[in-house]
Amino acid sequence: MSGGRRSVCILRSLRRTARLSAVALRRAVPGHEGGSEERDTARRVLLGVGTLGVALIAADHVFNEKRFFKAAQMGNIQEIRRQIDAAKANQDRRNRKGSDEGVVDYRHPLGWTALMVAAANDQPDAVEELLRLGAKPDLQEKYAGATAAAGPAGMHPLEALQRREEEFCSSMNARASFLGWTALHYAALADSAGAARALLEGGADPTARDHAGRRALQYARDASPTRDLLTQHARRWEEAAAAAAAEERRRFPLEQRLRRHIVGQRAAIETVAAAVRRKENGWADDDHPLVFLFLGSSGIGKTELAKQLARYMHRDDPAAFIRLDMSEYQEKHEVAKLIGAPPGYVGHEEGGQLTRALSRRADAVVLFDEVDKAHPDVLTVLLQLFDEGRLTDGKGKLIECKNAIFVMTSNLAADEIAQHGLGLRREADARAARRARPALAPDAPDTAAPPAPSAPPAHLAAPPAAPPATDDDELVEISRHFKDNVVRPILKRHFGRDEFLGRINEIVYFLPFSRQELLTLVNMELSRWAEKAKAKHSVDLQWEGGVLGALADGYDVHYGARSIKHEVERRVVNQIALAAERGALGRGCGVLLTARAGRLSLAVRRPHAADYTPLDLAAL
The missing domain is CATH 1.25.40.20 (Ankyrin repeat-containing domain)
Structure with a gap:
């Protein structure tokens, strides 16, 4: 029944009720005689009838959840319209x-x-x-x-x-x-x-x-x-x-996307981008998935590169990035946790962590973090996965994943790669110094020294979108001799099988950061703390250019960018937190970091003050 017809029926019922009430009233008070008690009774009867009528009419114009969904279930279009109109009229806040x-x-x-x-x-x-x-x-x-x-x-x-x-x-x-x-x-x-x-x-x-x-x-x-x-x-x-996607890749190549989020590692980025481009444009082996092995020290950007690759390939879909920490698969029986327990065992119905994720997105980017810590039986499962692009779970279900991209990270040969990379950096710096020095007379002695890297601006409000690329980055590449005679024997000794290494499309090397890249990392870390100080404490944090070089000296090649993060926390954040605890720094204040002979100092500017005042934390 439509809303209009229902309203007409309600009004007719009200008229009949009113006529019956009027007859009862005349009979109860014939000739309009009687006392005030009868008249009050009549008024109450009429008032009750009117209230009932208004309530019925109002109820017909109030959104009713059950009627709304029942109308959709039965295909009652008129009722759907009426309920939506009622909801809009009453501004249904729920x-x-x-x-x-x-x-x-x-x-x-x-x-x-x-x-x-x-x-x-x-x-x-x-x-x-x-x-x-x-x-x-x-x-x-x-x-x-x-x-x-x-x-x-x-x-x-x-x-x-x-x-x-x-x-x-x-x-x-x-x-x-x-x-x-x-x-x-x-x-x-x-x-x-x-x-x-x-x-x-x-x-x-x-x-x-x-x-x-x-x-x-x-x-x-x-x-x-x-x-x-x-x-x-x-x-x-x-x-x-x-x-x-093809148009976006043409306008915004993968290398450009990765450089916006990853400092340095130019050779690694170009290697990954070239392999992915082959796959995207149909110039790859369709029978096998794409497999990478990322080698280098901790905190150098291996995991972040895999994350950004997944974001680029699948437009920030969280299900398209699968990360498995292989340190959780060091025992033989933990293969079942990866692909699922066989029938009759506990957890059979749950499936495996990898097979469940791949069944949702067979074209995902899968990261096997610290793959060198996994049990050899787990590596056997991965060998089947890399070789055939398919995986059979504990239930016997076959999962095709030839369109997936598999990334393994490892710290194997990290020290050797770091030391070799530092040597390559020194050679590149020497070449850059020779190109930069002024032309000398033929008989003039060669006394030019490599120039010190110039300091960046005093403060940047936000980290740069991408570190500037230099010609020196292209020169810092791992030699084939080093790969074959130093790194590969270490990998073969650990994994113990050539067929596993043979299924890797690209072994990607991550080198230590250059001096300019370290300055960029320090600036990014300070900018992150400046944003946090402003948002949480209303404190304006700024710094002079020399601060970047002083903090960059705390770089540890074995811990990568994490060493920069820890250096900033120890030498900057600790001082700011101590000043706040002792009442020398409050909301609305400004903080200026300065560096003298490698030592960092704080200066505080009170609200509405014009100048910074040096702060002696030892005297507080």
Whole structure:
């Protein structure tokens, strides 16, 4: 029944009630005679009737959650419109408080929307109407099964189970998790070609994945119009996405992206970018995944390069970066933790950490951190993975992952690489000094000394987007002789098998930082603390150029950028924290760092003061 017809029926009922009340009033007070008590009784009767009528009319124009979702379930378009109009008229705060979803996207307490209900129950007309009214086609389901959904909603699991069956769809398993599903997933499972077509024409993404990493197409029935429709639109989306990605790569190459986030390591970045470019443009072996081994000291940028590669390849999708700490796989039996326990063992149903993640995103970037610490049996599993691009989990399910990129990091030969890299840096500095010195007369003695690196500006408000590239970076490359005669024997002695090393596409070497790169790292670390001091304590932190060189002297080649981080904390943050604790530094103050003969000092400027005052922490 429409809202207008219901209002007419209510008004007719009120008229009949009023006539009956008037007759009863005349009979109770004939000839309008009687005392004040009878007249008061009559007034109360009429007042009650009027109040009841107003309440009934008001109730008909208040948003009703159950009616709204039942209308979507039954395809009652008029009721859908009436409930949405009522919600807008009453400014339904329950829906919009703390959420950017509109009235039409009001969520059921257990997590679904009306658009999902309509799609799951094969109601294409209701789907079209909800989309016309502004429903978002790609909102994701929050229902993760009756037990998981009942707690946040304040229900008993049995109540959640009952409401899911009654208010969503009785033909779908209410005990299962539908986390991350979109309305298109439900249309595919319900084999509703009409609902799927309406959603796709309304802008739904056929490549969207649920929490398990599956697209709507994977839930469609074989040889059905719904499957054909989803396949056709998915192909169009993939082609458009590939064209957009190719254009973005042309305008914003991978090297440029990586240099914005990683200091130095020019040779490593170019090696990785070249291999990825081959894969992206179809000039790689399609039967094998891409495999890297990153070698170098701790804190040199190996893990960060893998993270940024995943962000570039998959547009910041968190599921597309899988990180496994291989120090957790040092025992033989922990192979089961990687691929899943075999049938009959504890944890068989849970699957393995790697296989679960790859089943969601078979094209992910997978990082095996500190792979040299893993048990040899774990390396045997990885050998199969790298060689065939496939993996069989504990349940016997085959996972194809030829499009994945595997990155291993290791500290093997780190000392040898660091010492060799320092020697290459010295040679590069000497070459740069010879190019930079002024031309001398033929008989003039060669007395020019390498110039000291120039100090950067006194203070930068934010870290530079990318450290400047110099010609010297290109000259600092590991020689083939060093790779074959120093590094490879160490790798072979540890891994014990040539076939494992043979499946690695590129061994990437990370070298110690140059002096200019160290100054950039110190500046970035100080800028990070300056932002934190401003946000948390309203303290303005600045520094002179000599501070960067003094802190860069604390660099330890074995700990990389972490040594710079610790040096800043020890020599700068500790002093600032002590000054604040002793009352010499408060909110609104300014702090200036200065360096004299390698020693750092603090000067404080009080609020509204013009000059900085040197601070003697020992005297506080």
